[in-house]
Amino acid sequence: MLRAFFISLSESKRLRHFAEQSSLGQKLSSRFVAGLTVEDCLRATKAVNDLGMSVSVDNLGENVTNVDEARHSSALYHEMLDQVAARKLNANVSLKLTHMGLDVDQQLAFDITTRLVQKAAAINNFVRVDMEGSPYTQKTLDLVHRMHREPGNAGHVGAVIQAYLRRSESDIEKLLADRIRIRLCKGAYKEPAEIAFPDKADVDANYVRLMKILLKSGVYHGIATHDEHIIEQTKAFARAENIPPSAFEFQMLHGVRRDLQQKLAKEGWGMRVYIPFGSEWYPYFMRRLAERPANAMFILKNLFRD
Numbered sequence: 001m002l003r004a005f006f007i008s009l010s011e012s013k014r015l016r017h018f019a020e021q022s023s024l025g026q027k028l029s030s031r032f033v034a035g036l037t038v039e040d041c042l043r044a045t046k047a048v049n050d051l052g053m054s055v056s057v058d059n060l061g062e063n064v065t066n067v068d069e070a071r072h073s074s075a076l077y078h079e080m081l082d083q084v085a086a087r088k089l090n091a092n093v094s095l096k097l098t099h100m101g102l103d104v105d106q107q108l109a110f111d112i113t114t115r116l117v118q119k120a121a122a123i124n125n126f127v128r129v130d131m132e133g134s135p136y137t138q139k140t141l142d143l144v145h146r147m148h149r150e151p152g153n154a155g156h157v158g159a160v161i162q163a164y165l166r167r168s169e170s171d172i173e174k175l176l177a178d179r180i181r182i183r184l185c186k187g188a189y190k191e192p193a194e195i196a197f198p199d200k201a202d203v204d205a206n207y208v209r210l211m212k213i214l215l216k217s218g219v220y221h222g223i224a225t226h227d228e229h230i231i232e233q234t235k236a237f238a239r240a241e242n243i244p245p246s247a248f249e250f251q252m253l254h255g256v257r258r259d260l261q262q263k264l265a266k267e268g269w270g271m272r273v274y275i276p277f278g279s280e281w282y283p284y285f286m287r288r289l290a291e292r293p294a295n296a297m298f299i300l301k302n303l304f305r306d
Helices: 002-010 013-021 023-032 038-050 067-086 106-122 134-149 168-177 200-215 228-240 258-266 281-291 295-302
Strands: 054-059 091-095 127-129 157-162 182-185 221-224 248-253 270-277
Touching (some): 038 067, 054 067, 091 106, 106 127, 127 134, 134 168, 157 168, 168 182, 168 200, 200 228, 221 228, 228 258, 248 258, 258 270
Parallel strands (some): 054 270, 091 127, 157 182, 182 221, 248 270
16 A cells, blocks of 8 residues: 555656655755766765765666656766866776666667767776666666676676575576676565565564675675674674775765764775766655655655755
8 A cells, every 4th residue: 555655656746746846855855865977976976976985876767768867867867977087086886787678678788888888998887786676687687797798898897696596596596697887775675575585583584684795796786784793793704804994895875974974984894875866756755755655754764964
């Protein structure tokens, strides 16, 4: 029932207009989304860099329905990469393949994203391909492997693995065989129990197991979590295994636990902040709540927390 409720909210033009114009909507937007434009995102990126942390920027959007929309989406990423290089910012980019046209044509998404990876490689930057719901898991991984094997792309494109999926350890083994960088997250899409662990304790245990595999792999990975218990386990494992802080990084969302982000950075751990921007922030936000209604309480708990 909650899922249907949030989906209906995401489709309401009237509520979207109110949310984007109201003071509460603007507060929500400014806390968790950098703004509507590339310039807004660049400003937020500079502020995070000034605090000693790196950034991954994401132009909000997914499931485009035609070629023109896909090309427009990629153009914003080309602009972002250009601006990051010109301003000497410490930032890479994250994108969803459905935003690059995966639902329209798989080859289109591959071609568009490969050109972005090639551009990133030319300026010594990096493209993270985000993971979406389970219908896209294998397609996404297949395309990441293909892009990584293109001449000059190795080390400049990475994947995301969701710890709540039962298949994730096997996927990690294949990615590591190609030495592909991984962002490890818990996962926030609604999935059936036969393919995803339904209980939080099992997800957490799998996350820690996968984290240890990643840290010992010798490849630079992102440990994306706000869970302080898991963060402490990660730090303890790194120290016990003599893995230096420079060998991996923690990753957190823009506007969530800024106090913990800065604490980790001051302690010398790599810290990357995921900063989304774009005009689709309202439907994006509501769909995230629809996928996992428990996120609503998490957002409310963190809205006024530093």
